[in-house]
Amino acid sequence: MAMKIGTEQFKERVENGIHDDFMRGAVASAQDGMSQKRRAATTEELGNWEDWRNHGEEIRQHVLEYLDYYLEQLSENVAKRGGNVFFAQTKEEANEYIRSVVQKKNAKKIVKSKSMVTEEISLNAMLEEEGCDVVETDLGEYILQLDDHDPPSHIVAPALHKNREQIRDVFEKKLGYTKSSNPEELCYQARVTLREKFLEADVGITGCNFAVAETGSFCLVTNEGNADLVTALPKTQITVMGMERLVPTFEEMEVLVSMLTRNAVGQKLTSYITVLTGPREELDVDGPEEFHLVIVDNGRSNILGGEFQSVLQCIRCAACINVCPVYRHIGGHSYGSIYPGPIGAVLTPLLGGYDDYKELPYASTLCGACTEVCPVKIPLHNLLHKHREVIVEKEGRAPVSEKLLMKAFGLGASSPALYKLGSKIAPAALNPFTSGDKISKGPGPLKAWTEIREFPAPNKERFRDWFKNRDKGDKNS
Amino acid sequence: MIGTIHNRDKFLNQIASQLNRPRISAPIERPTWKYQPQYEIYKDASQDELLEILKEHCKKIHTKIFTTDLAELSGVVNDVVAEYGGGSVVTWKDERFSKWGLDSLMKEKWPSENIDVFEWDYTLGEENVRQAEKANVGITISEITLAESGTVVLFSDKNKGRTVSFLPAASIMLIPKSTLVPRMTQAAVKMREIHQKTGHVASCINFITGPSNSADIELNLVVGVHGPIKATYIVINDL
Numbered sequence: 001m002a003m004k005i006g007t008e009q010f011k012e013r014v015e016n017g018i019h020d021d022f023m024r025g026a027v028a029s030a031q032d033g034m035s036q037k038r039r040a041a042t043t044e045e046l047g048n049w050e051d052w053r054n055h056g057e058e059i060r061q062h063v064l065e066y067l068d069y070y071l072e073q074l075s076e077n078v079a080k081r082g083g084n085v086f087f088a089q090t091k092e093e094a095n096e097y098i099r100s101v102v103q104k105k106n107a108k109k110i111v112k113s114k115s116m117v118t119e120e121i122s123l124n125a126m127l128e129e130e131g132c133d134v135v136e137t138d139l140g141e142y143i144l145q146l147d148d149h150d151p152p153s154h155i156v157a158p159a160l161h162k163n164r165e166q167i168r169d170v171f172e173k174k175l176g177y178t179k180s181s182n183p184e185e186l187c188y189q190a191r192v193t194l195r196e197k198f199l200e201a202d203v204g205i206t207g208c209n210f211a212v213a214e215t216g217s218f219c220l221v222t223n224e225g226n227a228d229l230v231t232a233l234p235k236t237q238i239t240v241m242g243m244e245r246l247v248p249t250f251e252e253m254e255v256l257v258s259m260l261t262r263n264a265v266g267q268k269l270t271s272y273i274t275v276l277t278g279p280r281e282e283l284d285v286d287g288p289e290e291f292h293l294v295i296v297d298n299g300r301s302n303i304l305g306g307e308f309q310s311v312l313q314c315i316r317c318a319a320c321i322n323v324c325p326v327y328r329h330i331g332g333h334s335y336g337s338i339y340p341g342p343i344g345a346v347l348t349p350l351l352g353g354y355d356d357y358k359e360l361p362y363a364s365t366l367c368g369a370c371t372e373v374c375p376v377k378i379p380l381h382n383l384l385h386k387h388r389e390v391i392v393e394k395e396g397r398a399p400v401s402e403k404l405l406m407k408a409f410g411l412g413a414s415s416p417a418l419y420k421l422g423s424k425i426a427p428a429a430l431n432p433f434t435s436g437d438k439i440s441k442g443p444g445p446l447k448a449w450t451e452i453r454e455f456p457a458p459n460k461e462r463f464r465d466w467f468k469n470r471d472k473g474d475k476n477s
Numbered sequence: 478m479i480g481t482i483h484n485r486d487k488f489l490n491q492i493a494s495q496l497n498r499p500r501i502s503a504p505i506e507r508p509t510w511k512y513q514p515q516y517e518i519y520k521d522a523s524q525d526e527l528l529e530i531l532k533e534h535c536k537k538i539h540t541k542i543f544t545t546d547l548a549e550l551s552g553v554v555n556d557v558v559a560e561y562g563g564g565s566v567v568t569w570k571d572e573r574f575s576k577w578g579l580d581s582l583m584k585e586k587w588p589s590e591n592i593d594v595f596e597w598d599y600t601l602g603e604e605n606v607r608q609a610e611k612a613n614v615g616i617t618i619s620e621i622t623l624a625e626s627g628t629v630v631l632f633s634d635k636n637k638g639r640t641v642s643f644l645p646a647a648s649i650m651l652i653p654k655s656t657l658v659p660r661m662t663q664a665a666v667k668m669r670e671i672h673q674k675t676g677h678v679a680s681c682i683n684f685i686t687g688p689s690n691s692a693d694i695e696l697n698l699v700v701g702v703h704g705p706i707k708a709t710y711i712v713i714n715d716l
Binding site: 026029030033034046048051052054055058059062065066067068069071072075076078079080081082083084085086087088089093097137138139140143157158159160163164167183184186187188190191194195198199214215217223224225226228229231232233243248249250251253254255257258265267268269270271272273274275276277278279280281282283284285286287291295297301302304305306 | 478479480481482483484485487488489490491492493495496497500501502505507508510511512513514515517518534538597599601602603605606610623625626627628633634635638639640643644660661662664665666668669672678679680681682683684685686687688689690691692693694695696697699701702703704705
């Protein structure tokens, strides 16, 4: 799967999302549950939560400022421990390198733990072309993979849009499963099937939550423990990291891991946090004999040094997704990207370009809830606003409706006579669509808005008239 | 053996040029952070207070916890294994088991009751993993224990296989009370100290908090996915 998911246009995707009642119910309760847990584990439990956010921000900003230095230090230390490091500027370079490792090992069986960056570079597609059996071992990802590569809809809970009956049906069809839709029974089936896959795999592939420059280590954060088996059993391990995902030392790693687990799932720490350094040591029996670290740019360096740099502070906790009112209504698939929600609306156009994603910065009310919760203080809604500025001013491609509206307003506002006429006839023109003081089935550009909520009807008394009458001591003034 | 590094200069030069400055390769000083809230948590707590915090948190992470003096340790471990249904047990090769008086349990009592005990032995290679995979219970020892989150920290080496804590259906972690610290902060500081002192880091350091679990199906928590389904902590009063 690439970063881009689906082929429909933004409006069709939203249309599908808005009419998927199960998904909308699931998203709403997930958002409420996860946000409540996050609040309990952050602002309520840690009295000095703002200090934590400030510390998270200063660590991430410092690393971005000295990114070349820390990456050099990381690569030196990985090599010292016998690991191989490949710097990939593009996704093609990353895939080519991984292909060569897999070919050299003559590997056919691959297990993976959840990784957004490997989705971003379409790694699985390449490996499948090579004839490899690639198995996602995070339960949510595994369900989606079994269901003919259904795209993820949330970066922490990828199968959020599916209910237990649907999952049971997928297991029945693909695994010959015959038991109930009880989550425990479903999980047990996954445990048994995947245990075999772990034990027979030639190569294990992981992402990277945070790499540690000082020691050449990196850490993986899971609840299931799947990343541990992916890195303990196969003889060859390949770890793929976005180039910004690192910290100077274990001490900063600890802070960001705490921020991640509290914000993502409201846990003090998740069940498994695994810190790995190089391949297995001499005389070790488990762990990989060979370790490769692939550091991926894929458009990230273009974001450095510019007005969007702060988006690279992201630690992928999804707190912004869990508070976003727009995500709540349209769901993850509507964003057309593996990165949904506010972070996705900022990051996706930067990595994937405006051609495919110019609508995303508009999928926001600019309410600022995302900015308020971000543990590393990315000014998300300001960045969305900045995207809109760039789209309109530099790229000259505001949405057609906005262009028409601005044009009409410009025309109307430039002539006092036209403005007067326009504001006078507005109530009458919209009268057929108005009931009381609300418009519920608006025409033209109002249609999309009024399909899901009402729009206030123009006041019968214009502001100018009201202002004039106010001077006369009118009763409404 | 030193590993290879490919494509580095081009990649890092691009970063430096985007940042609008020359490459930085010479060591930079570690910054003095303005904020350090992590050191405030349970700053002045005693070992007894930390133990209470740990016990309390175990309720939330589906983990049983027992506290015992060395004299009763053997009995407690035996009871927990019995409750897990006996079967076979896999342990690290670690002289502390013997020091803590577990030899007669592990080497005499269990074998006489048909409970197979397999002690990790790197000279046997892959056989270790096969034994861990079929074991019912794995027994390991926490090097650092985090009160706040109820977390044990395991360091791998040739005698301490990673899979002892992952593959068996149930996991028992022995926790010397002296290893209790407030939170992950102190563990990170200690890991850094070890690295600075010895120039070495264990190839795998596990922070384990209870049994494995998943909430990927309708956000329902299910305990026991890939790793152990059950976990017990036994705190040993060594102070």
